Amino acid sequence: MALPAGLTKRDLASALEEFAAAVGRQFVFTSDEHINTYRDEFGPLRGTPKDPVPSAAIAPGSVEEVQKVVRIANQYRVPLWVISCGKNWGYGGPAPRVTGSVVVDLKRMNRILEVNEQHAYALVEPGVSYFDLYRHIQERKLKLWIDGPVGGWGSVVANTVERGVGQSILGDFYNFQCGMEVVLPDGELMRTGMGAVPGSPTWQQYKWGFGPHVDGLFSHSNIGIVTKIGTWLAPEPPVFLSCQVSVPRFEDIVPLIDITRPLRQKNLLVNSAVFPPRLGRPQDPANLGGWYNKIGFYGEDKVVDLQWQHVQDAYAAIPGVEFKARRFTAPYDAGEMDAFGRTLAGIPGVGGYGYRGVFCSPILPFTGEAIWNMIHSFDRIYQEYGLRYFGEAIHIHQARALVAPATVPISLDDPKVNETAVALVRRLIVESTRQGWGVYRITTAFMDEAMAAFSFNNGALLRFHETLKDALDPNGILAPGKNGIWPSKHRGRQA
């Protein structure tokens, strides 16, 4: 059994006995077989001494059990790593940051507490996946749409607080979050926003509450365990257009992005994703075809037609541009849509797992010039390692910035590939920092480097995070090292 630094075997054993009393002995897992299910399948450190291994996993079934777990962890100073559905592939999966941590697996907390059709929201527990929520809505024939990430098996709660993205109308997941319930590191239970008013009917309807807006403190964070989240849904549109704009040359990405920007700012496009010419394979900028932009339009009949026509008129400035569209009307049949259509309609799936890799995802200004600069500067770095730039889709879920993941392949069984991956990602982070691009998310192995880029005023932001961490989690039990935020006892001795 892997021991975390600073914890004795006896204390861990005592803690596990108390965890067993709190959650039920049958939901405490220490065997190798079970521990192996909490390893990172996409981890670049696999097979190395630095590949993090939990000591145990526990599965509380209720908020009250989570509170007990946190209090026990404080008593024994046991580091916890919290997962929801454990599907954070490419960003660490279910594995902890610190070897010897006890994984708190919230999959048993899988109730869909409310789906409100009138106000278009849902309130869910962490173990609810996008598939679960979609099935719930479909079975009850509710006129609501969701959106989800590449893997519909992911947790709605976790993907929201990790600020994941989708490709349809609700693709900026965190932006559509409204109200949380959180277990704090001392076991206290708190609700944010209007949820702090007992009996409030607007917990999932009005984001801000009263006083400082604290929800963001529990996003990308390690100062609370989110046990419920409100998420806005979309009314089912009467008409949905699944559209594609294709441009023939690699360099057409520049005008494609520059034309998209005002369309997005004016909400003529609510979201889209621009796919590189060889998705899933390395791209040689000197010798490639063009790009395609997948766009959905959602709404009333004549309105979506006018939007699409206007958008086509704008893109017509690119020589050789081509357009495709498929029109769907309610009631919708997912079987009639192709894979991209289903994605644009927010229908969850798992078809996007074409390759294993980790991501370095810089946030770029919404300009073609920025994308072009990133591709070429990254490609020079890839070539230092015998590879070529390997881009994923460029996500346009916000109106003023782009998320542009660069993928670095990893291997299940070739340590040299993974050594290269680690070195390459570190170089990409250095380059991103040099260019002033912070990253959107990153896998656990590189969280310290990613946070180090946010160094304004001698790291004032990280010091602020650490101040909160020390105040709220003085024993440092909750997800130490998450996104580079370490409890005081670990600072200077990071993994």
Add this chain to the structure above:
Amino acid sequence: MDPVMTSRRQFLGAATSALALVPVAGPAFAHASGAAGSRPSFYKVVYDERLTDCLAFAAEAAALGAATHGIRGDVTSLWYDDLYYRWREDNPAAIAGLTLEPAAFCLKVFARDAGLHQLLRGDHVCTAHGHFDHTVSAPMPIVRRVESLSASGEGWGAGVARLLSGFDGRMAPRSRASARTGVMSRGDTGLHLVSWVIAPGERRLRSGTVV
């Protein structure tokens, strides 16, 4: 709102060689001439209908009595519309297949969430020289027969089906074996197919654990 009941079996997910598996009588593919009412031991045998070797695999599996199911890379519909329900039953269904790695990965993860596990994995990789290298991790009775793939030549897909047809679900130490099939002229360098078996089991506790 009624909570979704999650049994311990459903919650736990995969284990490996420590499992005591529910014995399954007879070969894993039911014969077409099997007894009336008999049920295939594999609920479905999955294959990627875009790939030559998978088509050969499926044809042989069908000839051996399996119910085959073709996919085009994406297992979403197979899981969402079918296995999701079959894996919630008291006797969840075992499946087998030959697919690309992402499909095998996705089914393994879905299965783990439902308390099933991957009991066999074969990696079949086309090398730069046109060979297919086969590495199979499986119970010993299967592993002893992996060498037969060397003689299969271009028909190795059918050979994998015959291997899986011998899977009978009894606990056996897992081992690993490799084989290589001869040079093929198809230019599929780098093609990586995965054969797999996913099945339920009854967990046997190991001494010394907390649980």
